[in-house]
Amino acid sequence: MSEAMPAPASTAPSQGGCPIDHSALRQQKTARTIEPLDAPLERDAAGVWHVRGYDQARSILRSSATKQAGFKAELIERVSTRMREPILYQEGKPHHDQRRQTARFFTPKAVSENYRQLMVDFAERLLQVAKRERQIDLSLLGMKLAVRVAGEVIGLTNSRIPGMDRRLNAFFANDATTFGWSPRLLINAVRSQSRVLAFFYLDVKPAIEARRKNPGEDVISHLLGLGYNDAEILTECITYGAAGMVTTREFISIATWHLLEQPALRERYMGGDEDERQDLLQEILRLEPVVGNLYRRTTAAIEVEAGADTHTIPEGSLVNLHLYAINADETVVGESPLLICPQRELHNERAGAAVMAFGDGHHRCPGAYIALQETDIFLQRLLKLDLQVVQKPSVTWNDLIAGYEVRNFILTLR
Structure with missing residues (x-):
């Protein structure tokens, strides 16, 4: 499932007008390799196209001639069924229709009005427990928060027994990213199936039963209204679980790590208004994208410009979009691309503060506003505490989401 990460890459310090002093800091903690910043588009010997430039990535992600090739998409294609594909894997009109219909759960207004108080109450409850215990395992705490919030959006609020966060953790720890008949792969498949069944019977099935009797304003109720069956709803819950729970947990951990390590950055964050705080969080996410690579398969030949060449x-063709490099494209982010700068001026009006960290095009992460708001609400409260890092976190790589995992991040309250 995961592999150990090398030591974080460092970069030469540069002030460049940034209000944060970078003179003694190493910035990027999670990149597996040091990406070349002068190769926006290239093809390797195996025929895979590698994209590291912002404009090239945007062109490909917005093309109608590509389809998902990550998140087990091609493995699932090989296991043909008559079920509807999850929205993560859909393309064309079915995907656009689903995105349009579910958008009401993810707009900034809906996120603020429907989930803000839940985020506040649950974050404060988690930290009350932490204050009593005087110790925090941040990856576990972040997962509890992410599961509670995403569960509300999806409709996973009727579990038969507590522990949905642990069940999802176990499922996403499975490393079945290939398909075959070796003993190891068969054992992994059986293990994965048992975890899926536990998630279904303990979490998904009771949520479906409750919403058949009393529909709510959530994803499961929406899917039931479209005639989805139990198995189809289960697959949607799993894909939303990966997108809305596992990745947000990592975002919380990496943002906390940077803010605790850099007192000036922490002070700036705590003193800012909501827009300023969320811009800073997006700058951290730009540097440390939770999903490091996006994969697409072309369904027709496409032309992409790179410099003077087309x-x-x-x-x-398989296309590998390297988000660490794309987010460090100096034509967009300017100088010192591997440093965190809260007042970074972007040189492309189409780019947001996180650049490509939330993706782009029709598969752009729909839960971006949820992730930003819940992380901000939690960190505002966490960072008011007098914290000490007891154990420096470990960083490994999860091949399923093509992203990092921050673990064993232990904090104590002084």
Whole structure:
């Protein structure tokens, strides 16, 4: 499932007008390799196209001639069923229709009005427990928060027994990213199936039963209204679980790590208004994208410009979009791309503060506002405490989401 990460890459310090002193800091903690910043588009010997430039990535992600090739998409294609595909894997009109219909759960207004108080109450409850115990395992605490919030949005609020966060953790720890018949893969498949069944019977099934009797304003109720069956709803819950729970947990951990390590950055964050705080969080996410690589498969030949050249990517090609490099494209982010700068001026009006950390195009992360708001609400309260890092976190790589995992992040309250 995961592999150990190398030591974090460092970069030469540069002030460049940034209000934060970078003179003695190493910034990027999670990148597996040091990405070349001068190769916006190239093809390797195996025929895989590698994208590291912002404009090239945007062109590909917005193309109608590509489809998902990450998050087990091609493995699932090989296991053909008559079920509807989860929204994560849909393309074309079915995908656009679903995104349009579910958008009401994810707009900034809906997120603030429907989930803000839940986030506040649950964050404060978690930290009350932490104050009593005087110790925090941040990855576990972040997962509890992310599961509670995403569970409300999805409709997973009727579990038969507590522990949905642990059940989801166990499922996403499975490393079945290939398909075959070796003994190891068969054992992994059986283990994965048992975890899926536990999640279904303990969490998903009771939520479905409750919403058949009394529909709510959540994703499961919406899917039931479209005639989805139990298995189809289960697959949606799993994909939303990966997107809305596992990744937000990592965002909370990496943002906390940077803010605790850099007192000036922490002070700036705590003193800012909501927009300023969320911009700073997006700058951290730009540097440390939770999903490090996005994969697409071309369904027709597409042309992509890189400098003075126009490249034709043939139909059926695998495209690997390197988000660490894309988010460090100096034509967009300016100088010192591997440092955190709260007042970074972007040189492309189409780019947001997180650049490509939430993706782009029709598969852009729909839960971006949820992740930002809940992380901000939690960190405002966490960072008011007198914290000490007892154990420096470990960083590994999860091949399922093509992203990092921050673990064993132990804090104590002084």
